[in-house]
Amino acid sequence: MAGFIDDDIVVDLATLPEISMASPTTTAKTALITGASSGIGRALAACFAADGWNIVLAARGVAKLETLAAELAARHGITATVIGADLSSAEGASALHAEVERRGIVVDALVANAGAGTYGDIRDGDLAKDVAMIQLNTTSVVVLTRLVLAGLIARRGKILVTASTAAFQPCPHMAIYAATKAFVLSFCEALAEEISDTGVTVTALCPGPTATGFFDAAEMNASALVKGKRLPSSESVAAVGYRAMLKGRRVVVPGLMNNILVQSVRFTPRRVITRIVSIMARRV
Numbered sequence: 001m002a003g004f005i006d007d008d009i010v011v012d013l014a015t016l017p018e019i020s021m022a023s024p025t026t027t028a029k030t031a032l033i034t035g036a037s038s039g040i041g042r043a044l045a046a047c048f049a050a051d052g053w054n055i056v057l058a059a060r061g062v063a064k065l066e067t068l069a070a071e072l073a074a075r076h077g078i079t080a081t082v083i084g085a086d087l088s089s090a091e092g093a094s095a096l097h098a099e100v101e102r103r104g105i106v107v108d109a110l111v112a113n114a115g116a117g118t119y120g121d122i123r124d125g126d127l128a129k130d131v132a133m134i135q136l137n138t139t140s141v142v143v144l145t146r147l148v149l150a151g152l153i154a155r156r157g158k159i160l161v162t163a164s165t166a167a168f169q170p171c172p173h174m175a176i177y178a179a180t181k182a183f184v185l186s187f188c189e190a191l192a193e194e195i196s197d198t199g200v201t202v203t204a205l206c207p208g209p210t211a212t213g214f215f216d217a218a219e220m221n222a223s224a225l226v227k228g229k230r231l232p233s234s235e236s237v238a239a240v241g242y243r244a245m246l247k248g249r250r251v252v253v254p255g256l257m258n259n260i261l262v263q264s265v266r267f268t269p270r271r272v273i274t275r276i277v278s279i280m281a282r283r284v
């Protein structure tokens, strides 16, 4: 695949080493992780905790976060803090940041992972739901990033944002979701370049379909993208993202097939790729 697939983004899920508890990468650093109550965010929280980071877990599901925080704190001897946040509201991201500051927590890594999807054609969609998703998937990511950026620059910190393979091309039947992820990917890559002289790295994690609660929440289980498919685990995807962040990679796509897919888009007319994705994402 050399020469065809960009080495920066190729990761083989089968060859991932374990996250080590014995040799922590860092001590007494703190990661703020959004969307940590389930799926990829929950697994990312476990990666950071296993590596010795203190963690601040944010989402709406505070009970789930409390259980996870207690479990990870006990297992890894780290500090785990829970903050309830609704990042689909206009003030959610700034309220979360204000609460982090109020508690005197210093953030060394921002993991902007919280996100949701909506499935179906634009003309049939629930507009209020779509607008809330745009807020959650894009505006809140920008606001949170902007609010912690000066502190991260002062500490040569890290930013990890969960985008998606949906970011690489238009996706009929999940058009607005894919557009939010295209926004996030573009934002991350541009920001990474802008601050490349500061020591802060920005990593966009771009998973393909992954076994989480995402498809239930998006009412998307009837899509050909996922129906009857065996999907990679959130743990394997999170481990790819965590390691890519440590290495300061800008874009990482877990899984060889996902990589082939995102690279093939570069050489295919957009109208053709849009038609193909429409078929891939159709209701079956």
Ligand SMILES: NC(=O)c1ccc[n+]([C@@H]2O[C@H](COP(=O)([O-])OP(=O)(O)OC[C@H]3O[C@@H](n4cnc5c(N)ncnc54)[C@H](OP(=O)(O)O)[C@@H]3O)[C@@H](O)[C@H]2O)c1
Pocket: 034, 035, 036, 037, 038, 039, 040, 041, 058, 059, 060, 061, 062, 085, 086, 087, 088, 089, 113, 114, 115, 116, 117, 136, 162, 163, 164, 165, 206, 207, 208, 209, 210, 211, 212, 213, 214, 215, 217, 234
């Ligand atoms: N699963 C996939 O196939 C896939 C593929 C590519 C990218 N992604 C991306 O991966 C990220 C994580 O999703 P997932 O697959 O792990 O799905 P998930 O299991 O549904 O997790 C989504 C997380 O986001 C949080 N969240 C949702 N709405 C929120 C809100 N209004 N305010 C704050 N937090 C909110 C959820 O917590 P609460 O409900 O407790 O608030 C949960 O912790 C998302 O950005 C998603 O777009 C997923």
